[in-house]
Amino acid sequence: MSGIWIAVFGILMFTVGYRYYSKFVAERIYRLDPNYETPAHKFQDGVDFVPTNKFVLWGHHFTSVAGAAPIVGPAIAVYWGWLPALIWVTFGTVFAAGVHDFGALVLSVRNKGQSVGTIASKLIGKRAKTLFLFIILILVLMVNAVFAWVISRLFISYPASVLPVFLEIPLAVWIGYKVYKKKGSMLLPSIIALAVMYITAVIASNVPALQIDLVSYFGGEESQTLFGLNGLSMAFFIWIIVLMVYAYISSTLPVWKLLQPRDYINSHQLVVGLAILYLGLLFLNPTVTAPMTNGKAEVSWFPLLFITIACGAISGFHGLVSSGTSSKQLNKETDARFVGYFGAVGEGTLALIAIIAVVTFFASPGDFTATYSSFQNASAGGLGAFIGGAGQLATGLFIPEGIASTIVAVIVVSFAATTLDTSVRLMRYIIAELGSEYKVSALTRTHVATSIAVISSAALVLLPEGPKGFGSGGYLLWPLFGTSNQLLAGITLLLISIWLKNQNRNYLVTLVPMIFLLFMTLWAMIQQVVFDWSGLGETEGNMLLFIFGSLILGFTLWILLEAISALSTKNKFSDIDYKA
Amino acid sequence: MKIKNSFKKLIQGYDEMLSLSHRTEIARELRDEDDLFLFLCFSEMFGIPNPAFYYTLELYPYMLEKFHDWHLRMGMENSPLDGVRCC
Numbered sequence: 001m002s003g004i005w006i007a008v009f010g011i012l013m014f015t016v017g018y019r020y021y022s023k024f025v026a027e028r029i030y031r032l033d034p035n036y037e038t039p040a041h042k043f044q045d046g047v048d049f050v051p052t053n054k055f056v057l058w059g060h061h062f063t064s065v066a067g068a069a070p071i072v073g074p075a076i077a078v079y080w081g082w083l084p085a086l087i088w089v090t091f092g093t094v095f096a097a098g099v100h101d102f103g104a105l106v107l108s109v110r111n112k113g114q115s116v117g118t119i120a121s122k123l124i125g126k127r128a129k130t131l132f133l134f135i136i137l138i139l140v141l142m143v144n145a146v147f148a149w150v151i152s153r154l155f156i157s158y159p160a161s162v163l164p165v166f167l168e169i170p171l172a173v174w175i176g177y178k179v180y181k182k183k184g185s186m187l188l189p190s191i192i193a194l195a196v197m198y199i200t201a202v203i204a205s206n207v208p209a210l211q212i213d214l215v216s217y218f219g220g221e222e223s224q225t226l227f228g229l230n231g232l233s234m235a236f237f238i239w240i241i242v243l244m245v246y247a248y249i250s251s252t253l254p255v256w257k258l259l260q261p262r263d264y265i266n267s268h269q270l271v272v273g274l275a276i277l278y279l280g281l282l283f284l285n286p287t288v289t290a291p292m293t294n295g296k297a298e299v300s301w302f303p304l305l306f307i308t309i310a311c312g313a314i315s316g317f318h319g320l321v322s323s324g325t326s327s328k329q330l331n332k333e334t335d336a337r338f339v340g341y342f343g344a345v346g347e348g349t350l351a352l353i354a355i356i357a358v359v360t361f362f363a364s365p366g367d368f369t370a371t372y373s374s375f376q377n378a379s380a381g382g383l384g385a386f387i388g389g390a391g392q393l394a395t396g397l398f399i400p401e402g403i404a405s406t407i408v409a410v411i412v413v414s415f416a417a418t419t420l421d422t423s424v425r426l427m428r429y430i431i432a433e434l435g436s437e438y439k440v441s442a443l444t445r446t447h448v449a450t451s452i453a454v455i456s457s458a459a460l461v462l463l464p465e466g467p468k469g470f471g472s473g474g475y476l477l478w479p480l481f482g483t484s485n486q487l488l489a490g491i492t493l494l495l496i497s498i499w500l501k502n503q504n505r506n507y508l509v510t511l512v513p514m515i516f517l518l519f520m521t522l523w524a525m526i527q528q529v530v531f532d533w534s535g536l537g538e539t540e541g542n543m544l545l546f547i548f549g550s551l552i553l554g555f556t557l558w559i560l561l562e563a564i565s566a567l568s569t570k571n572k573f574s575d576i577d578y579k580a
Numbered sequence: 581m582k583i584k585n586s587f588k589k590l591i592q593g594y595d596e597m598l599s600l601s602h603r604t605e606i607a608r609e610l611r612d613e614d615d616l617f618l619f620l621c622f623s624e625m626f627g628i629p630n631p632a633f634y635y636t637l638e639l640y641p642y643m644l645e646k647f648h649d650w651h652l653r654m655g656m657e658n659s660p661l662d663g664v665r666c667c
Contacts, residue, residue: 047608053596055593056597064601179602180609186599190598256606260601264602267598268598325601329600
């Protein structure tokens with residue numbers, strides 16, 4: 001079967017979903033009012049609250065939510081075959097992510113542009129805020145630790161990508177400075193920056209002297225180096241230290257100096273990458289070699305599939321973006337459908353091409369099964385398979401495969417690096433906020449909070465021996481990522497459902513995905529915490545996962561109880577604007 | 581000509597789309613810088629002796645338009661200056 005059919009099915013689903021389902025939700029459920037004065041107009045300040053054209057806002061929203069996650073999740077989940085992944089990505093986007101992102105946007109617009117965190121603390125009190133903080137803290141700690149490993153792994157596997165990625169830093173600083181001080185346009189400089197990066201990638205893939213290959217500098221994978229580490233571990237060690245130092249510096253600099261211009265360059269990469277992959281797919285017309293379903297999977301797809309693919313189907317982080325920045329810039333309430341729902345569709349198309357890239361990469365079903373022989377191998381090799389597959393798709397546009405793979409690696413590393421420095425910054429904010437909450441003033445200082453964030457992340461990466469060898473300690477906690485992220489999405493859907501119920505509207509459109517999501521999260525958590533990690537089941541226990549897992553399981557149960565009580569009482573939401 | 585114009589519009593839209601968050605951030609940083617500057621100019625009002633007060637007085641006429649937004653952001657509901665009655 002041709003990979004194009006998968007794309008056709010997915011895009012058809014997204015089109016029908018957007019054309020009909022989102023229209024129904026917008027008109028009948030959220031009842032968008034074109035005359036409602038949005039916070040962008042009400043509190044217009046030229047900075048945060050600015051009425052913005054809906055296409056522009058969609059672009060901002062889409063590039064803010066799309067990163068490495070919609071690629072990593074599907075690339076691993078095809079372990080269960082391409083069909084379950086495809087179904088969850090399409091149905092998840094249409095029925096869960098769409099209403100979630102769209103709903104978070106509408107809810108926030110109807111509440112002075114406040115974030116879901118603030119709205120939740122109004123609804124379930126201060127406990128909700130602390131709960132939010134802890135969930136996000138665990139999430140970002142995992143992200144820091146795992147992304148440090150992922151970037152190091154890509155640097156080691158694709159040494160030609162190192163130079164262009166490092167070149168992006170001074171280029172971004174240059175753009176930031178140029179725009180801030182001279183107020184020029186960013187478009188031309190950032191396209192030049194992108195061109196410089198890609199040209200460097202092309203040159204570096206052909207000139208071995210420009211490839212920074214630490215493993216070979218240390219005499220190969222098995223050679224002995226300092227502290228009893230072999231060449232490979234030493235390379236990991238150095239890259240992780242370099243990344244942590246980088247994360248420290250980048251997260252303490254003002255955002256306009258490095259983070260923002262980097263994001264801007266990366267947004268071009270997203271557009272360029274998507275265009276290359278879909279056009280390549282059309283021209284190359286590759287055959288799907290991966291099996292439709294995997295009957296021999298040793299880990300059941302139910303419920304793990306729904307946790308493995310978070311971004312690309314539904315993700316809690318999207319609610320944070322929807323209610324954090326997008327809602328403050330919505331020009332008309334009716335634009336929310338396009339920005340929120342179509343933003344989710346944008347991310348769905350990224351997840352879709354990630355699935356296609358992986359399932360068409362392998363020469364034969366046997367090759368696929370060899371790489372995806374177990375869930376653990378799928379987790380380890382998924383991203384590599386995506387980069388290979390994406391490189392292969394790019395050959396449809398006559399780009400040589402080696403160069404294409406390096407460029408895709410550059411794109412993935414750039415996304416991952418942006419996620420890394422954003423999450424270190426986020427962790428710093430949360431530590432500072434917890435510091436002020438519990439009156440520990442030392443924690444509110446920038447360098448103290450950043451040091452704690454970076455050192456704890458580095459310790460998690462380097463100290464414990466992870467499942468993928470030295471430097472992969474973050475993976476010890478990674479099984480919790482999907483569940484905590486989905487939990488966040490569940491809370492947002494719960495808030496929207498309560499808001500809808502209190503206005504006597506049909507709240508099934510958000511309640512059903514919420515129940516589905518919380519049920520899957522709970523199922524996966526109970527299975528893992530009670531049977532896999534506690535040591536009571538057949539497998540050997542894992543204390544670390546057991547403790548953190550129990551904590552999140554407790555949070556989930558708590559949220560469920562809150563959900564039942566909040567849905568059965570009416571007055572809790574009294575200070576929220578209901579007027580249509 | 582028509583194609584050229586629509587292409588130009590497309591590029592403009594694309595640029596705006598991607599630079600939105602960046603522009604917001606820069607506007608916020610610039611506003612913070614401005615706030616700090618105004619704070620220094622009005623520092624006497626906050627009880628901070630300012631040896632350059634006599635000279636900063638000359639700047640007031642240029643600041644009047646920004647003054648209202650600034651005192652609101654600084655947490656003062658009404659104008660703190662008798663001479664400047666902006667609200």
